[in-house]
Amino acid sequence: MPGLMSGLRERLGPAGLVTDPAEMAPHLVDWRGMFRGTALAVLRPSSTEELAAAVRLCAAEGVAIVPQGGNTGLAGGATPLGAAPQVVVSLARMTAIGPPDPIGMVIEAQAGCILHNVKQAAEAAGRLLPISLAAEGSATIGGIVATNAGGVNVLRYGMARDFVLGLEVVLPDGSVVDGMRRLRKDNAGPDWKHLFIGSEGAFGIVTAAVLRLAPLPRRRAVALLAVPDLAAAISLLGLFQDRIGEVLSAFELISAAAMQLVATQCGLIAPVAGGGWFLLVEAASSLEGLTPAVEAALEAAFAAGLVLDGTLAASEQQARALWALREHLTEAEARAGKSLKHDVSLPLQRMGGFLDEMAARLSVLAPAARVNVFGHLGDGNLHVNVLPGETPPERAPAITRMVHDLIAAAGGSISAEHGLGQYRLEDWRRLTPWPERALSLGIKRLLDPDGRMNPGKAIG
Numbered sequence: 001m002p003g004l005m006s007g008l009r010e011r012l013g014p015a016g017l018v019t020d021p022a023e024m025a026p027h028l029v030d031w032r033g034m035f036r037g038t039a040l041a042v043l044r045p046s047s048t049e050e051l052a053a054a055v056r057l058c059a060a061e062g063v064a065i066v067p068q069g070g071n072t073g074l075a076g077g078a079t080p081l082g083a084a085p086q087v088v089v090s091l092a093r094m095t096a097i098g099p100p101d102p103i104g105m106v107i108e109a110q111a112g113c114i115l116h117n118v119k120q121a122a123e124a125a126g127r128l129l130p131i132s133l134a135a136e137g138s139a140t141i142g143g144i145v146a147t148n149a150g151g152v153n154v155l156r157y158g159m160a161r162d163f164v165l166g167l168e169v170v171l172p173d174g175s176v177v178d179g180m181r182r183l184r185k186d187n188a189g190p191d192w193k194h195l196f197i198g199s200e201g202a203f204g205i206v207t208a209a210v211l212r213l214a215p216l217p218r219r220r221a222v223a224l225l226a227v228p229d230l231a232a233a234i235s236l237l238g239l240f241q242d243r244i245g246e247v248l249s250a251f252e253l254i255s256a257a258a259m260q261l262v263a264t265q266c267g268l269i270a271p272v273a274g275g276g277w278f279l280l281v282e283a284a285s286s287l288e289g290l291t292p293a294v295e296a297a298l299e300a301a302f303a304a305g306l307v308l309d310g311t312l313a314a315s316e317q318q319a320r321a322l323w324a325l326r327e328h329l330t331e332a333e334a335r336a337g338k339s340l341k342h343d344v345s346l347p348l349q350r351m352g353g354f355l356d357e358m359a360a361r362l363s364v365l366a367p368a369a370r371v372n373v374f375g376h377l378g379d380g381n382l383h384v385n386v387l388p389g390e391t392p393p394e395r396a397p398a399i400t401r402m403v404h405d406l407i408a409a410a411g412g413s414i415s416a417e418h419g420l421g422q423y424r425l426e427d428w429r430r431l432t433p434w435p436e437r438a439l440s441l442g443i444k445r446l447l448d449p450d451g452r453m454n455p456g457k458a459i460g
């Protein structure tokens, strides 16, 4: 398509159009190397206007668009399929961060900003952007919004959706919708921004966001606890909700197997004697009574026989070391081999039954496989990842189908926080009842009638 390429080159300049195969290569594969595709080019616009002009040129030629942020997604959403002519649009050059407003409690950022940098800017003004995940050094605001990312603080603060006050988006026809309002209250018309939050690039391209900030807690208490079983972990969640619920900011579950992987693959050793499960618990507040309140809750937990062993970090350095165990779980798993990821949520009371049934079925389907479970227990979200070992690769789809079928039967979700991408689309089709699927497909048709936004991902 020489006409399109010369138009794009003219509009984006040499820094904005990448066609060299070596330079394009990292944009055509996800970070785990699970999904690969092809594209005509990688576009790197430096402004919303440039991006919109490029989208119009693509629309005129019927070329599909795959938005890409930090490429840390875990569902293949940012990897082009290459079935139809398509370009990757990287937001990497759109990185402006506005000055935080500490009284209005907002910050503005372009879509290509790294999450960590926006958090730092907020913290410099004494405020918190409470979206926290191990990939925050690479994940971008556009990707965070487009996946409605979760992370380790959802229990207290909510998902990305809860922090988006305003959005700017480029629609598939190249028109720009400027909704960068800084309002907590805005009932003037439908709140269309929520269609784009979590839409994984299937409706349009997010170019900037106004994000709500929270007060920055000046103190935190971080504990690592070993518990005998999942029932004890769930009871402990109730105990902490009763006693320190207002300040509970993370309640993370780590299986003994996952902790073992962090030790063997990353050399990080838990300072607590193992039970079946570990919990990483964080409470945060600026109020002085935080640590005594957490200590009292821990005493009650030990007295109730819910905890086998535990440690409360005595310094910020120790707190960071405990968090490092949690933050290395994905890396440790990746070092152990290519796993089958299952990012599920389900009602807490059904979690134990689901895990038992899943283990039983897996032992028949893939006896050589190992399960690596961890997750955000406080949100009912488990990462039930399967390391296949010597299992024949052709059995992978059956394993994932089995896990997703059990989740559907338990009234859960097959994508709690990572999105459908290309990885879960088929199972979403299979498991979503028609009226609900028809609704999603109708919205897709309305916003992207030619089906050129991230085809084969998220919706279809």
Ligand code: FAD
Binding pocket: 031, 066, 067, 068, 069, 070, 071, 072, 073, 074, 076, 077, 078, 091, 111, 132, 133, 134, 135, 138, 139, 140, 141, 142, 143, 144, 145, 146, 147, 148, 149, 150, 151, 152, 200, 201, 202, 204, 205, 206, 207, 330, 331, 417, 418, 421, 454, 457
């Ligand atoms: P990408 O991977 O580039 O893209 C993700 C999706 O968003 C794709 O469908 C893409 O097309 C679309 N997209 C990207 N930018 C835009 C845009 N500007 N406009 C429209 N669509 C766009 N996720 C969680 O929810 N919770 C976690 O705790 C968590 N932890 C992680 C830990 C590790 C170590 C890793 C590697 C990943 C983790 N993730 C987690 C997944 C991932 O980091 C998030 O999904 C993140 O939001 C992706 O951001 P990104 O900029 O890398 O997006």
Ligand code: 2HG
Binding pocket: 134, 151, 329, 330, 333, 341, 342, 375, 376, 383, 385
């Ligand atoms: C996390 O909770 C992320 O750390 C990644 O959502 C989960 O690696 C995974 O499966």
Ligand code: ZN
Binding pocket: 150, 151, 375, 376, 383, 417
């Ligand atoms: Zn997670």
